[in-house]
Amino acid sequence: MLIFALRRLNLLFFTLLMLTIVSFSLSYFFPGEAINNISGQINPSVEELAALNELYQMDKSIIHQYFAYVGQLLSGNFGISMANQTAISADLRHYLPSTIELCLAALFIAMVIGIPLGFLAAIYHNKPADKAILVFAMVGYSIPVFWLSLIFILVFSINLSWFPTSGQLNLLFEIKQVTGFKFVDILLSDSPYKYLAFKDALMHLVLPAFAVATAPTTLFIRLARTSMLEVLESNFIKAAKAKGLSKAKIILHHGVRNSLVHIIRQMGLHFANLVTVAMIAEVIFEWQGAGSWLIDSIFHRDYTAIQGGLIALAIFTFTINILFDFIYAAINPLERHKKHGA
């Protein structure tokens, strides 16, 4: 397990190295002066400029500059926004938790709906239920999320008035920001309307989370279906059948567990897609998250914010990836041993 963990951490280190190199080189790729892009100071005075050059070691070689940049990142200095001159790190602290909340909620929904549906499809392989689920998966996988979101709003908010369409919480609830995670903040707050606010926040979460979850759900359906089919056709299941176990028992005892292992192995890879979808949904549902913030930054040509957003979102997806790797290793001892041998 230790060596496995070390390998993963090595990968994490490598990723961070790559990311920071990419992000650092962006300051040179973006239009304008690198020092302005990297610090976010648009019109620094002569003294400020000198201080910035000193801070980022702009007069030294590119390698020095890179290490100076990484040093600043590590000390939490992501520069300031070129659009409104606020600290990027503060913006990220504000926006990133909302994105994490939305992504995790969507992931949860996708798993809860997708995996059982996939299993069902596998169990009723080639029967009408299977076909229906496959059609649903195909459409859900193909539908553009921005269009789906609009349809959701039209049907569930405007026609049925079930759910609100924008933001994370009715603005009349005044919840002090502590962690940035709305649900946690609500529970931590001493507002008299705490539970009402919690319920309201849940209602706000429903539409965006389902819109984001649609595409991953279909992925889970496919994954669950394929892996369950594979498991059901494997020899040990045949042996179990030969022993005379009932079909339900075989599926519950052997099928589910073994195919879950397969699914979790794949899950990490697809998380990047989910984050992509979430970015667009955030724009439509006015979700105050890192995705909509990043897209706004592009319109404002706020290069410092783009760099910060890239690093934050990529680290987030990568952390989740590694997390799934660990879960996979934990439930599948085979993997750990293989790594031992390698």
Place this chain on the structure above:
Amino acid sequence: MARETTYLEEEFPSPMKQLWITFNKTPMAVLGLSCYLFLVILAIFGQFITPHSALEVGDALLTPPAWNDDGNLNYLLGTDDFGRDMLSRLVHGTSLTFGLSFLVVIFALIIGVVIGSFSALTRGIKASFLTHFLDVILSIPSLLLAIIIVAILGPGLENILWAIALVSIPQFVHVTRIAVKEEQKKAYVLIPILDGASEIRVLITSIFPNIIDKIIIQATLAQSAAILDIAALGFLGLGAPFPMPEWGSMLANSLDLFYIAPWTTYFPGLAILFTVVVTNLVGEGLRHSLKIQKDS
């Protein structure tokens, strides 16, 4: 290819031919393919057969679709707020959203397969570096990456095409690399190697024919993703400029009319959905046939 016939008793159809035979037996896949070909034809010839101009401003503003009471048969799917015929715009848009995604994928495929095969031949530190590099790139959300590239290049249709092509390449590299490595382990590859063929020769003559199906399947996946990405960037206002009937930007421009002229929102969305479904049907059909082939 069946070049090494000397070693075999009977002749097998090539993998692509086999694939086609099984593919032909799945009605959904064939339906998908016919629709796909229809879209290809529209993308090439569409702009010549449109009943009205897709770009010029017309007189009949916001005419509802023809089946509506106020509709007009001249404008089958109605008109937008500039009086432009929706049907003509959608047909014209096929060459932008669908046609360009096709070109983008071909481009990414060629580059990706070349890099992927060479990476499969390298070993040691270089290979490990490449794997890690790919892992990193694949862990960054593709749209995010595309957006970053657009931020560097500036908005515009051409720039988003470069961005999407660049984003699709790593997936081809990944698929090719894994497929080549898998094939390399198989026994049949040993034979030409024992005959003294170079690695590259083995790759081209023995391995490629056996992995091309996987690459095509990846291509359909990449195309459906590319269509969605072109449309998404268009929707976010980073893609095709104003008068161009790119479906995503048509949808974005129609948002202001959502409550007055909902058809301007519905149709571009349906067009995107239809195209992506068709592309996926083809891909799914291929995958399905491949699986049947493997099983038999």
Place this chain on the structure above:
Amino acid sequence: MKYKARLIKIIIPFYLALTTLAACGPTPADTIFTKGLIYCSEGSPSSFNPQLITDGTTTDATTQQLYNRLINFDNDNLERIPGLAKSWHVTRNGKMITFYLRKDVSFHQTDYFTPTRKMNADDVIFSFNRLIDPTDPFYQVVDGNFPFFKSINFAELVDEIEKIDDYTVRFKISHPDSTFLSNLATPFAVILSKEYSEQLMAADTLQNIDNLPIGTGPFKFKEYRNNAIIRYSKHPEYWRQDVAIEQLIFNITPNKTNRLTKLFTHECDVISYPIAQQEIRSRDDLMIDEVTAFNVAFFAFNTQVAPFDNPSVRKAIAHAINKEAIIKSVYYGQAEAADSMLPRLSWAYSNKISSIPYSIKMAKQLLADAGLGDGFSFDIWAPSVQRSYNPNSLKMAKLIKADLAEVGIDANIISYEWTTFLRKIEKGEHQSVLIGWNADHPDPDNFFSPLLSCSAMATGRNRAFWCNQQFDQLLAKSLLTNDLTERFNFYHAAQQILVDQVPLIPIAHSKRSLAKLKNVKGDILPPFGGVSFENVHKVDGSKM
């Protein structure tokens, strides 16, 4: 079975938690939803101090909510009524104006400032000295950038501001100006706290006077997040009345479809600049408030070039334009046809002035008299951008073109990008132009001097390049007196000259509207000065 049991163990508490939440019921909700109001506005304010800006979005968000002015405009007849000044007195020569202040006005108490005294003369003097005294540190902190006051030459006009006693202030001005009082009633002339400024001086955070506002208005500042939300809360010691709304939220929603969606779903109580008004009217729970705003869209001729140097030709065209059709298709009814530069609400508006009716016959007659019976061709310049007084100038130009074709005139429509457009018409390169004007304040002078005086010809603001000495004298005379009847007569005569000479054709006064839930009661839209939530309350009926 084991799995199922485990699953149930997870699901049941989750379910219970959900249902208990749902069962909490709306009892405490009543207050938070009925005492709070969400206004979805179209943009972020550029400052929290209206002294620094001229744009409507910022005045909407700040003036009426956070501040008061010495003088206000009455909502019904637009006459000047007391604000922070109980009364005022103008000396006979018009050069000394004395204000008698209220004694019961308190400033906001917030996290960052606690007032120790009521508003007095020092605050008024501080607020205006900041605008005119280059040595004032609060003048320097913004480099004296007070655009509205600059445009009216406020610094040159005011010689001195004098404290008579704690509640009496006297302005000495260099020459009589009957718009002076109106200018003090504009949304820009707000009263700030001197005590707060001293606190900021001590802390050396001068710029906070414009970012963390302290005023005397019905609401006080609580929170602002760029491009997202402004949170105000009720000012409990507000001098004028008890405010019903305890929390006022500006939810910044630049996308007009999103604003409408949020109104439909009751996420906004009130929205600015609604689109799809038919759809709103068709719903039982929504309504539209509208007022005629102080603006005018007009069609100006370049009177320096032929054939528009001939008043009869101009008049002929005025006869040929069907204003009602324009109101219908360009404004979708959200405007009233203009028969004068002045909107009907202005006190100087008079229906006794002869107007130019829509008549093809008279137009043809006049053209024939001018020797142009066979028609001629000319260019109409129209901007391609949307203006508050004209949602679609190009469409309007097309309609006018069609009207003129009836009388044998052939018009070409020409358009440039907005800044180029303005630069070119200021040089007088146009033959005729469709443009308009948003008034700074309701004094009638604001509709004439900046647009049609000879001095405005020099700056190019006079789009007709029309200079009439008699007309200019009438305007000047009117500024020298404060007698309303006298002024009315001067403006009456001036407007009659416009009808005879037709340097431009006033086309429409567009309405300003907002849409709201029906349970939001009280006036939000005063005809002048943005939006105000002071008199608003919500009745129970439709909760979230």
